[in-house]
Structure formats: C-alpha cells, structure tokens
Amino acid sequence: MSKKPQRAPLEYSKSFRLRAWIFGVLLFLYAPLLILIAFSFNDSKRNIVWKGFTFKWYVKVFENDALREALFNSLIIAVLCTIFSVILGALAAFVLWRFKFPMKGLLESGLNLPIVVPEICMGVGVLMFFNKIHWPNDLPWPISLSQIIIAHITFSFPFVAVVVRARLESFNKELEAAALDLGASQWRAFTDVIVPHMTPGLIAGALLAFTLSLDDFVITFFASGPGTITFPIKVYSMVRFSVTPEVNAASTIIIVLTLIATAVAMKFQDTSPNKENA
Amino acid sequence: MAEIKLTPEETALFLKGNSRSRRAFMAAFGATAAAFSIAACSKGSAPAAKDDGKIVIEGSEKAPLKFYNWDTYIGETTLDDFKAASDVPVEMTLFASNDELFAKFRAGNPGYDVIMPSNEYVTRMAEAGMLQPLDHSKIPNMKNIAPEFLDPDFDKGRKFSMPYTWLVLGIGYRKSAMKDGAAPDSWKYVLDSDQYKGKISLLGESMDLFRLTFKYLGHSVNDYTPELLKQAEAILVKQKAFVKNFHDDNGQDLLLSKEVDIVIEYNGDIAQVKKEDDDLDFLIPKEGSLLNSDCMCIPKGAPSPNNAHAFINYILDAKVGAAISKTILYPTPNAAAKALMDDAYKNNPIIFPPADKLAKCEYGKFLGQEYAQSIESAMNRVRAAK
Amino acid sequence: MQNWFENKRFFWATMLAPTVWFLAFFVAPMALVWAYSFGENAGPVNIAITGTFGNYAKAFRPEILQVLSDSVVLALIATLICLVLAFPVAIAMTFADDKTKSWLLLLIMLPFWTNLLIRTYALIAMMRTEGFINFTFAFFHNIAVSLGFNLGDYVPMELLYNKSAIVIGLVYVHLPFMVLPLYAALDKLDRSLIEASLDLGAGHLTTMWKIVVPLALPGIAAGLVITFIPAMGAYLTPDLLGGPNDLMIATLIERQFKRANDWPFGSALSFILMYVTLIFFALRTFFEARGGKVSAH
Numbered sequence: 001m002s003k004k005p006q007r008a009p010l011e012y013s014k015s016f017r018l019r020a021w022i023f024g025v026l027l028f029l030y031a032p033l034l035i036l037i038a039f040s041f042n043d044s045k046r047n048i049v050w051k052g053f054t055f056k057w058y059v060k061v062f063e064n065d066a067l068r069e070a071l072f073n074s075l076i077i078a079v080l081c082t083i084f085s086v087i088l089g090a091l092a093a094f095v096l097w098r099f100k101f102p103m104k105g106l107l108e109s110g111l112n113l114p115i116v117v118p119e120i121c122m123g124v125g126v127l128m129f130f131n132k133i134h135w136p137n138d139l140p141w142p143i144s145l146s147q148i149i150i151a152h153i154t155f156s157f158p159f160v161a162v163v164v165r166a167r168l169e170s171f172n173k174e175l176e177a178a179a180l181d182l183g184a185s186q187w188r189a190f191t192d193v194i195v196p197h198m199t200p201g202l203i204a205g206a207l208l209a210f211t212l213s214l215d216d217f218v219i220t221f222f223a224s225g226p227g228t229i230t231f232p233i234k235v236y237s238m239v240r241f242s243v244t245p246e247v248n249a250a251s252t253i254i255i256v257l258t259l260i261a262t263a264v265a266m267k268f269q270d271t272s273p274n275k276e277n278a
Numbered sequence: 279m280a281e282i283k284l285t286p287e288e289t290a291l292f293l294k295g296n297s298r299s300r301r302a303f304m305a306a307f308g309a310t311a312a313a314f315s316i317a318a319c320s321k322g323s324a325p326a327a328k329d330d331g332k333i334v335i336e337g338s339e340k341a342p343l344k345f346y347n348w349d350t351y352i353g354e355t356t357l358d359d360f361k362a363a364s365d366v367p368v369e370m371t372l373f374a375s376n377d378e379l380f381a382k383f384r385a386g387n388p389g390y391d392v393i394m395p396s397n398e399y400v401t402r403m404a405e406a407g408m409l410q411p412l413d414h415s416k417i418p419n420m421k422n423i424a425p426e427f428l429d430p431d432f433d434k435g436r437k438f439s440m441p442y443t444w445l446v447l448g449i450g451y452r453k454s455a456m457k458d459g460a461a462p463d464s465w466k467y468v469l470d471s472d473q474y475k476g477k478i479s480l481l482g483e484s485m486d487l488f489r490l491t492f493k494y495l496g497h498s499v500n501d502y503t504p505e506l507l508k509q510a511e512a513i514l515v516k517q518k519a520f521v522k523n524f525h526d527d528n529g530q531d532l533l534l535s536k537e538v539d540i541v542i543e544y545n546g547d548i549a550q551v552k553k554e555d556d557d558l559d560f561l562i563p564k565e566g567s568l569l570n571s572d573c574m575c576i577p578k579g580a581p582s583p584n585n586a587h588a589f590i591n592y593i594l595d596a597k598v599g600a601a602i603s604k605t606i607l608y609p610t611p612n613a614a615a616k617a618l619m620d621d622a623y624k625n626n627p628i629i630f631p632p633a634d635k636l637a638k639c640e641y642g643k644f645l646g647q648e649y650a651q652s653i654e655s656a657m658n659r660v661r662a663a664k
Numbered sequence: 665m666q667n668w669f670e671n672k673r674f675f676w677a678t679m680l681a682p683t684v685w686f687l688a689f690f691v692a693p694m695a696l697v698w699a700y701s702f703g704e705n706a707g708p709v710n711i712a713i714t715g716t717f718g719n720y721a722k723a724f725r726p727e728i729l730q731v732l733s734d735s736v737v738l739a740l741i742a743t744l745i746c747l748v749l750a751f752p753v754a755i756a757m758t759f760a761d762d763k764t765k766s767w768l769l770l771l772i773m774l775p776f777w778t779n780l781l782i783r784t785y786a787l788i789a790m791m792r793t794e795g796f797i798n799f800t801f802a803f804f805h806n807i808a809v810s811l812g813f814n815l816g817d818y819v820p821m822e823l824l825y826n827k828s829a830i831v832i833g834l835v836y837v838h839l840p841f842m843v844l845p846l847y848a849a850l851d852k853l854d855r856s857l858i859e860a861s862l863d864l865g866a867g868h869l870t871t872m873w874k875i876v877v878p879l880a881l882p883g884i885a886a887g888l889v890i891t892f893i894p895a896m897g898a899y900l901t902p903d904l905l906g907g908p909n910d911l912m913i914a915t916l917i918e919r920q921f922k923r924a925n926d927w928p929f930g931s932a933l934s935f936i937l938m939y940v941t942l943i944f945f946a947l948r949t950f951f952e953a954r955g956g957k958v959s960a961h
Contacts, residue, residue, distance in 0.1 A: 021752045022768070028749075029775045029839070032786035035796065036778065039786070044554060047785050048534045051554065066370075092682035099675050101668035107683065109945030114690055115893050116941045118914055120921045121697055121934035124381065129693035131385040138389060154689040157682065159890055166886035167848045170879065186674045200851035204844035207769070208890075211776045211840065221378060226344045226389040227369050235779045237349035237372035240527060241606070242550070243782060244350065251778040258777065262770050266763060377922030384709050402925075406708040482903070484923060521908045523825040528904075536794050537824070647705050647925060654924035655725075661911035662727035662734075 037255070040248035047245060057249035067234065067250060074231040077145055077220075078213040081152040085209035086202055088153065089160025093201070094194070096161075097168045114155045115162070123222035126151045130223065137225040144228055151223040152213040159212065160205030167201030168194075333364040333592065339582035342367040343589055346379070346393040351572075353602040360592050366585050383408045387579040391586040397432040397571045398485075400439045401644040409438040410576045416587035419594035422614035430571070432641050439573035440590050441611040443546070446569050446631060446639055447486065448562040450529060450548040455539035465494035465563045468542055470513055475520040477539040479532050482524035484657035485650065486568060487514070489642050490542065493565050500643045507656055514660045524661070533558055544570065546608040549628040560628045566638025571611065701931035711928060719932035728916065728933075735913040738827060738902075739895035742834035746842040746891050747884065749835070754846035754883070755876065758853060772843050780837065784904050787836060791823040791905075798823075825907040833901040838894060842887040849883025850876070893941070913937075 036047075040058070044051035061067060096108050114122070130147055139146070171194065179189040195202075217232040224233070235247055345357075349372045353359075357368040371390075373379045376399045382388070383403065395403055403409050414420060417440065420428075427441045449462050456462060457473060468478050469491055481487045489499035491510040522538050529541035530551045548560035574593065576586045592598055599615025609629050610616050616624060623629060644650075668675040701719055703711040722728075753772065757765050775783065790796045798820040805818040823829060853876070861871040877884075899914040906912070913933070920930030 018752055018756050022756055025749055025753055025839075026771060028836070029772070031796070032783060032790050032836070033775050033778065035789050036782055036786040039789075045550070046531060046534070046554075047782070047789070048531050049554065088682045088685055091678045092686075095675070095679040095682070098666060099668045099671075099679070100665050101675065101679070105946050105949040107686075108949050109942050110691075111682075111686065112889065112893075112941055112945050113694070113938050115890060116897070116938050117694065118897055118917045118934045118937070119899075120918045121931065122694070124921055124927065124930075125693035125697040127382065127385045128696045129689075132696070150689055154685070157685070161682070162886045162890055163845045163848045166845050166882040167851075169882035170849065170853065186671065190674075201848040203769070204848035207773050208841070208844055211773065214777055215780050217374075221373070222382060224371075226346070226371055229372055232779060232781075233372050233374070234349055235781055236374040239374060239781070240348055241350050241547075242531070243785065247779065247782055251782065254777065255774060258770070258774060262767070266766065269763070375922070377925075380925070381921060402708060408709075480908075484919070518908045523907050526903050535789075535792055537792050647708060651924045651926050651929075654919055654926070655727075657919075658731065658911070658916060659727045661909065662730040664730075664909070 033255070036248050037252045040245050040252045042245055045244055046242040047248065057245045058253075060246050061249045061253065064246065066229065067246065070229045070231045070234045071250060071254075073145060073229065074214055076142060077149050077152060077230065078210050080149050081156055081213040082206050082209045084149075084153045085156040085160050085213075086206050088157040089205050089209075090164050090195075090198060090202060092157065092161040093164035093168060094190075094198075097165060097171075111158045111161055114158045117155075119216075119218040122151075122155060123219045126154075126219060127222040139225070141227070144225055147223040147225065148220050148228065148230070151219050152216060155216075155219065156209035156212050159208045160202075163205045163208065164198055164201035167198055167204075171197050331363055333360075333588060335364055335366065335584055335588040337584045338364075338366065338588070339585055341582050341585070342369045343392065343582055343585045344390045345370045345589070346373055346390045348372065348374070348394065351394075351606055353598070353605045356593070356598060356602055359598070360589060363592070364585075364588060366582075366588070368589070380406075383577065387577045389579075389581060390577055391580040391582045392589055393575050393577050394442060394572050395439075395575060397430065397569070397573065397641050398644045400573050400575060401432045403575070403577075404433070404438045405644070408577055410578045410580060410583065411437050412440065412576065412590070413587060416584075417591045417594065419591045419596075422594050422596055422599070422612050424611055424613040424616075427571070427611040430641055431643060432571075433573070439575045440594060442572045442574050442593065443606070443608040444569060444571040444611050445544040445546050445608065446562060446636065447481075447490065447542060447544055447567050448548075448560055448631070449540060450533050450543040450551075450558060450560050451540045452533060452536070453557050453559050461559070461561055462540055463561055463564050465490060465565055468540055469494050469517055471517075472520045474540050476522055478517075478521045479523055479525045479529050479538040479541040480514075480517075480521055481529070481542045482526050485642065485653050487524075487542070488653050488656065489568055493567065494563075496565070499568050499640050500645065502645060502649055504652075507652065511656045511660060515663045518660065518663065545628050545631060549607060549626060552628060560631075562631050562635040562639065564635075564638075566635075566640070569636075569639045569641045571641070697927075697931045698935060700927050701935050703928045705926060705928060708925065719928045720936065722929055723933055723936055731911050731916055732913050734910070735896055738830055738910075738912065739834065739892055739898075742831050742838065742895050743842070743888060743892040745831065745835045746839050747887065750839060750842040750846055750887070751880075753843055754850055754880070755872070757843075757847050758850040769847070772840055776840055780900060783836075784833065784901060787833060788824065788904065791829065791832070793820045793822065793824075795823070797821070824905060827906070827910055829905040829907075830902045830910055830912075833905040834895045834898060837898065837901055838891050841891040841894060845886035845890065846880060846883045849886070850880050853879050896937075 038050075039047045041053050041055070042050055043054040043056070092111060096104065096111075126147075135147060138144075175193050175197075176189050179193045180186070184192065215232060217236050220230050221233060221236075224230070231250075235243060238244060238247070343366055345368050347370055352370070357370060361367045373382070376396050379393065379395055380399055380402060383393075384406075387408070400409070414436070420436070420440065423441060427444070429435060430441075433439045449465075449468060451462055453459070455474075455477070462468070462474075467473060468480060481490075488507070488510050491513055492501055492506060493499050495506065495509060495513075497506060522532075525532055525541065527547075529538075529543040530547040532538045533541050533543070533548070534551045534555055543560070545560050545562075548558060552558045552560070574590045576583055576590075580586055593602070594612060596612070596614035596618055599610055599612040600618035603610045603612075603615055603619055603623065607623070607629070610619075668679075699713050700711050702715050702717070703713040704716055704718070706712040753768070757768050760768060788795070792798075801821070802818040805815060809815050857875050857879075858871055861875050862868070866874070896912075897914045899912065899918050902910055902912040903915055917930055917933045920926045920933065924930075
C-alpha cells in the first residue's frame with residue numbers, strides 16, 4: 001500500500017486489495033447474470049443447452065402484451081411499495097429510537113415478525129383476511145393492485161425500519177437538542193436534522209423494499225384478484241413446462257435500460273450541483 | 279377478429295412447399311375464412327358453432343370470461359379466436375401449482391369462471407364444494423372426447439370436469455448411458471438399485487413418488503396401508519444414497535444437461551426435450567404407472583357460467599383442440615382433435631405410449647386428508663434420514 | 665431517549681401510522697392463522713378451532729427438529745459468508761466519492777432486480793457438471809497438460825446438489841441484505857476519528873478493527889438479522905440446489921400449507937419460528953434497556 005504515496009489515507013476505494021475484493025464480489029454476482037443474458041439469445045425453448053444464436057425472444061417480448069403488462073404491474077407495485085415502506089419504516093425506526101413508551105419491547109420485537117414469517121403463512125393470512133373483510137375483487141385496474149401493494153408494504157417496511165434504526169444509532173442526539181434550543185420546532189428539527197442523517201438508511205431501505213417487492217411470488221399470488229398478473233407470477237406459472245428465454249430477454253432489457261438510465265442520470269448530476277441518487 | 283397467425287418458421291416451411299405445414303396453413307385459413315363471413319341471424323339453443331364460425335351463447339353474461347390457467351398452456355390464438363367467434367373476451371390469469379390453486383380457493387372463488395385443476399384435485403375440490411356441476415347439454419363437443427376419458431375414477435360421469443390434456447409418469451433416460459444399451463423397463467432402476475448411482479433424479483412431489491413406489495412393490499397406486507407405507511419409506515431411505523436429487527418437476531432439464539441419466543418424469547416433458555437431444559427417451563415401466571389429467575372445471579360462484587360452458591365447449595372443438603395441441607404438444611384426450619394432427623404427433627411413441635403399457639396405468643385418487651398428511655410426514659422422514 | 669408523555673403530539677404523529685398499519689395488515693391477518701395453529705382439520709376446507717396443542721406437539725418429532733437444525737446451520741454459515749464478503753464492499757462505498765458510491769450501490773443491486781428463479785437457473789448452469797465453472801477449470805487443466813504437466817484427465821467437480829451448493833445459493837441470493845445495512849450504518853461516518861487513529865500511528869487494519877467495526881456494529885447487527893432470517897426462510901434455492909438429504913424448514917412448512925393441506929400444522933410450525941424470534945428480541949430489548957439505565961448513571 002505504501003507504494004502509492006499519492007493516495008490519501010482515507011481513499012480506501014483506491015486500495016488495490018479492496019478493488020480486487022470488490023471485483024471478486026461483482027464477478028460472483030454477475031457471472032450467472034451473463035449466462036442469463038447469453039441464454040436470452042439461445043435458439044431453444046429452455047435455458048439448458050446452447051442451440052444457436054437468435055433474436056426471436058426479443059421479438060416475442062415486444063409482441064407479448066401479457067408479458068409487458070405483467071412487468072408494468074410489477075413495477076407499479078414495487079414503486080408504490082417502496083414509497084410507503086420507506087415512510088412507514090422510517091417513522092417506526094424513529095419512534096423506537098427516540099421514545100420510551102409502554103409496550104415498546106413488544107412493538108419492537110413484533111416488527112421483526114414480518115421478516116420471520118414464512119411467506120406461505122403470510123400469504124394464507126392475507127388471503128383469509130381480505131376475504132373476511134370482503135375486500136372487493138372486481139375493482140378496476142390499477143386499484144385492483146391495492147391488495148398486493150398493501151401486502152408488499154406490510155412485509156417490506158420492517159426491513160426498512162431495521163436498516164434505518166441501525167443508521168440512527170450513529171446520530172449525535174445533541175444536534176437535535178441544539179436545533180431545538182435554537183428555536184426550531186420539533187417537526188423542523190426532525191426534517192432538517194434527523195432526516196438528512198437518516199438518508200443513507202432511507203436509500204438502503206428503499207432499495208431493499210423495491211427488491212423484495214419486485215421478486216415476491218407467494219404472497220402476491222394469494223393477494224391477487226382475478227385479472228392481475230405480475231412478472232414473478234408469470235415466471236413461476238411457466239415452470240411446469242419450461243421457463244422460456246423470453247423471460248431472459250425481458251430481464252436483459254430491464255438490466256440494460258437500468259444501466260442506461262443510471263448513466264444518463266449521472267451525466268446530469270455532473271452538470272448540476274445536486275448529488276446522491278441511487 | 280380472427281387472424282391467420284403463423285410463426286415465421288411455419289411460413290417459411292409453407293413457402294418451401296412442406297406438405298405438413300401446408301395442411302396446417304390450409305386448416306388455419308379455412309377457420310379464418312369462416313370467422314370472417316357474415317354472421318347468420320339464426321338463433322339456436324345451446325352454444326352452437328354455426329357454419330360461419332360464430333358462436334351464439336344463450337344467456338351470455340356480458341362480461342369477460344375469467345380463465346385461470348398455467349402460462350404457455352393454451353394455443354397461441356385460441357383466446358382471440360374465441361373472442362372473435364363469440365364476442366366474449368377472455369382474461370387469462372395464471373397459477374403455478376394445483377396446491378396453490380386449491381389453497382387459494384379455500385377462501386372462496388375470487389371470481390373465476392373456468393379453472394384447470396388436475397385429476398386428483400378435481401376430486402379434492404369437488405369434495406370441498408368448490409366446483410359447480412357441468413351442464414352436459416351445453417357441451418355438445420363432449421362427443422369429441424375419446425371414450426376412455428369419459429368416465430374416470432376421479433370424476434365419475436364427468437360431473438364436474440372436462441379433460442384438457444393427459445400425461446403419464448415414466449422413466450426418462452439417456453440411451454447412450456444405459457448399461458448394455460438396455461432400456462430401464464422397471465421402476466427398480468430408479469427406486470431400488472445402485473446401477474445408476476449418482477445419476478438418478480427422483481420426483482420431489484411426495485404423493486406421486488410414494489404411489490410409484492407402491493406400484494413398484496406390486497400394489498395399486500391407490501392401495502394404502504400403514505405397512506405398505508412403511509415398506510415404501512424404507513425403500514426410499516435406502517435408495518436416497520444413490521440419488522442425485524429430488525427434482526422440482528424439472529427432471530427433463532437435468533436429463534438434457536447431462537446432470538443425471540435417468541429420471542422420473544412426465545411423457546410430455548420428455549417429448550419436448552427429445553426434440554433437442556435425440557439420445558433421450560421415455561418409457562412406462564412394466565409395473566405400470568400413474569396417469570395425470572388436467573381438466574377444465576367451473577368453480578362455484580363463477581360470475582359467468584353460461585360463457586364458461588360455451589368456452590369449455592369451444593376448447594373441445596376438434597379444430598380448436600388441434601391448434602392447442604400443436605402449440606403445447608401434450609397428449610390430448612380429444613379424439614377428433616387428435617385425428618386432425620400430423621403423424622409426427624399422432625405416432626409419437628412418447629406422447630402416445632403403447633396401449634398395453636397404458637392399460638397398467640391408473641389415476642391417483644384423492645384418498646382423504648389424513649392419507650395426504652401421513653405421506654407428507656413419511657416424505658419428511660425420508661428427506662431427514664441420515 | 666425521551667418519555668413519550670413529555671412530547672405527546674410528536675410521539676403520536678410518528679408512532680400512529682406504522683403501528684396502525686402493522687396491527688391492521690399484519691397482526692389481524694396473522695391472528696387468523698394463529699387461531700388455526702390451535703385447530704384440527706375438519707374436512708378438506710374446514711378447520712375446527714379446538715384449542716388443541718397437538719399441532720405444536722407434532723413439531724417436536726425428530727425429523728422436524730433435524731430439518732430445523734440443518735436449516736439454522738446452513739443459514740448461519742451463509743450469513744457469516746455474506747458478512748465477510750459485504751464488509752469490504754461497504755467500506756469501499758463509505759469512502760468512495762458520491763458517483764462511485766452510486767455506481768457501486770447500483771451494481772450490487774442490479775442482479776437482484778431479475779427474477780430469483782431464472783437467476784437460480786443461471787447459477788445452476790454455472791455450477792453443474794457440464795457447467796461453466798467446470799469448463800473453465802477443464803480449459804486450464806488441458807492447457808497445463810499440453811504444457812507437459814502430467815495431470816491426467818480432468819475430473820469435473822460435483823458442485824451441485826449438496827449442502828455447499830445451498831450455502832453458495834443462499835449467499836448469492838442474500839448478499840444485498842448484508843451490504844445495505846452496513847452501508848447505511850457506515851455512510852458519512854466521522855472521518856476525524858479514523859484520521860486521528862492513523863495519525864497516532866495505528867495501521868489501517870488496526871484502525872479498521874478498533875474504530876470502524878465498532879461504528880459498524882449496529883449495521884452488522886441489522887445485517888445479521890435481515891440476512892439470517894430470510895435465509896432460514898428460503899425454499900426455492902435449497903429445493904433447486906440441494907441434494908437428497910437437504911430439506912430446509914421453509915420447504916417443509918410450505919408443503920403443509922400445500923400438498924398436505926394441513927394448515928393447522930403449517931401454522932404451528934410458522935408460529936414456533938415467530939415465538940422464538942419474539943422471545944429473542946424481547947430479551948434483547950430488555951437487556952438493552954437495563955444496560956442503558958446502568959450506563960446512564
């Protein structure tokens with residue numbers, strides 16, 4: 001390490017060993033993904049052996065309305081789930097961190113239960129619950145997604161709470177006290193001092209919620225009414241026969257679009273003084 | 279509006295003058311021409327496909343038909359064609375397993391008109407009061423069904439269900455890997471032998487695996503005594519040492535990727551991978567095997583039962599059935615549809631195994647709650663055994 | 665920590681929404697399932713709530729305890745590997761500039777926005793006997809042989825259908841659950857502490873261990889929780905990657921709700937997991953509260 005004297009002491013991201021480590025982790029994450037992408041060009045109905053190059057699965061993705069609809073549903077659900085989960089999770093984390101109140105231990109440990117509960121168990125619970133309260137099944141789209149969104153928020157926001165709670169541990173409580181002393185209202189102190197400190201936790205929580213929601217099958221299946229298909233439901237429903245490379249093609253398109261969108265967003269950030277976006 | 283939809287390959291083959299494709303093209307063209315002609319104004323009883331291809335549904339509910347099915351398990355244009363013929367749009371939603379279907383309906387019908395459970399689950403759902411009896415007078419195309427499918431054990435007299443496809447479990451294997459080139463014509467090779475040690479994959483589905491073990495032991499798949507269960511459990515615990523894994527109904531993929539040489543799988547699945555690798559084959563062992571059949575049912579509380587009957591009748595139409603079989607390539611119980619299929623399908627010994635072998639096969643019956651639970655516990659013991 | 669009655673309005677304003685949501689959409693649905701765990705099957709659909717403890721008693725059968733302990737061990741190993749893999753990544757994120765940080769976050773998360781099932785299929789395609797890992801090794805093996813090394817024929821490694829395959833799969837699926845809380849806990853940490861440590865002559869590793877790890881502890885704790893628990897609950901990964909001996913508890917529970925159609929037993933098993941968690945966290949909160957009081961004086 002000392003061979004590079006130009007490196008400032010805290011620039012760990014420039015350390016060779018650290019870079020090699022990150023490269024290794026990314027290789028582990030991306031090698032299967034490259035195979036997944038390669039199979040999207042495979043001239044076979046299944047993802048098993050290479051049979052030759054084709055673009056036909058991409059053509060099929062563009063012709064397949066049901067697949068696009070499923071993807072679109074999944075994205076809407078994931079985005080709404082993320083927004084609500086971050087708000088609820090941050091509030092929960094804040095309350096548990098900030099206040100002492102009766103039954104706090106119960107609420108705090110109870111909030112871990114949605115992380116613990118086996119998916120199928122929660123799926124069945126949600127199914128019976130919506131049935132018991134006579135939640136209508138024939139709502140028009142996109143309100144018909146509400147059951148799924150509610151269920152997703154329920155299992156996602158505790159993840160956000162756990163992460164944000166961990167972040168708050170490093171908050172210097174004197175800062176809030178100082179803001180209050182300077183005459184800031186309780187609410188101003190919260191939004192101006194605490195929320196900025198929470199931000200990395202909120203970002204991490206948002207990414208978690210989005211990921212959890214996007215990939216959920218079991219609970220979604222039990223929460224969905226007739227007429228609602230999400231991307232995972234479509235994929236799992238193919239398993240009995242074989243998951244076609246159409247799914248790989250759609251995933252590849254998503255990966256590429258995400259990368260492009262991020263690159264563009266970063267470019268814009270370079271020109272604006274604003275920072276941080278993930 | 280019905281359209282002629284041919285895949286690019288089909289079109290290419292047709293232009294090259296391939297007779298098989300030309301026939302398919304002509305069939306599609308004929309159906310389309312009929313759909314395009316002007317609807318006659320005659321009114322009949324029951325849903326009837328008129329000569330012009332239009333379907334008049336008596337008492338049709340003015341609502342889209344909610345169809346609960348597996349993905350990629352219908353003809354490419356079947357739903358559009360039905361809409362063109364009857365003016366009833368079909369909304370197909372997807373489920374992934376019979377168990378999930380059943381679990382979901384335990385809370386009542388969320389609004390589906392037609393569902394597609396397999397044989398045993400037809401019984402299970404009927405016993406649970408989830409299904410509505412079918413009105414056979416509204417399904418004249420029932421005449422197209424092959425006679426052996428008209429009175430199955432799991433649904434006597436077809437009171438609740440109409441068959442859509444059928445399947446049979448058997449042994450899928452890699453020919454070149456078999457000792458002395460001999461076909462593995464007994465369950466012994468997968469259930470009670472170390473000959474293909476480490477190259478065997480068994481079914482992870484507990485009920486079917488135990489039933490096949492019963493069959494291997496010389497019993498009916500529906501025989502059940504605690505002693506027999508114990509005996510089967512002991513065999514599986516012993517065989518576990520020679521088994522690579524218990525597969526999740528993806529045995530055909532394991533076979534294709536050469537992970538294993540011999541698996542328990544469905545004929546339809548092996549037929550599909552054989553198209554990619556001719557070294558693979560399928561047989562029904564000499565002891566006989568387990569049949570499976572996916573069936574169309576109308577759940578209780580269906581919002582549009584009249585449309586549902588018309589839809590089931592439409593699917594059982596010879597041409598429509600043939601178009602579906604052409605896409606999904608599973609064995610069809612629809613004799614009239616089978617007659618329209620080409621020889622490559624009709625004479626495929628994997629899709630339609632020899633009759634003498636089939637004669638020894640049975641449907642698994644739903645033998646009640648406790649039976650299912652004791653088999654599940656036995657499977658847990660097999661998996662946890664050291 | 666403030667007592668709630670000292671600041672009632674603010675307390676209610678922040679506490680109400682998450683608590684009500686939790687009660688309405690988690691506690692209420694799960695209460696229904698909880699009742700089933702004291703019930704008996706009365707026909708294919710009906711469950712008679714008889715107040716029996718029989719379902720809980722069934723959970724203590726030896727084969728189920730075996731599956732449970734296997735699951736704990738596998739999930740624990742996977743979680744620790746995740747921690748080892750993720751910590752340096754989180755450190756790099758913490759000290760990187762904003763742009764690099766954003767890219768790193770994105771690159772870590774992107775694979776998880778593709779469907780779990782097809783990602784697992786891809787992992788299988790890597791690891792199987794005729795998979796890409798074995799191809800790569802065979803390639804180098806053959807080069808070595810052609811260079812004159814006497815190594816014999818390449819014997820492909822059996823990477824799939826055993827416990828290590830499950831661990832690899834669990835790590836692959838749960839890595840971001842460890843990276844994100846670590847990143848959240850460490851981001852924008854007080855650099856002056858580290859600079860001071862380095863100035864005082866401590867090495868990078870010592871500094872890391874004595875300064876950064878303690879700062880990261882809440883993140884590590886959070887990461888352990890949200891990695892270990894979901895890894896215990898994984899069913900698809902073990903089903904597809906595991907061998908004949910490898911059954912995990914989530915699969916077993918899932919089957920009770922599905923094939924066996926035994927919801928009471930499935931609920932009892934699910935709730936045993938939840939009771940254990942509840943007790944664990946309640947004890948932790950209790951001891952933290954006591955510890956907090958002691959240190960406050």
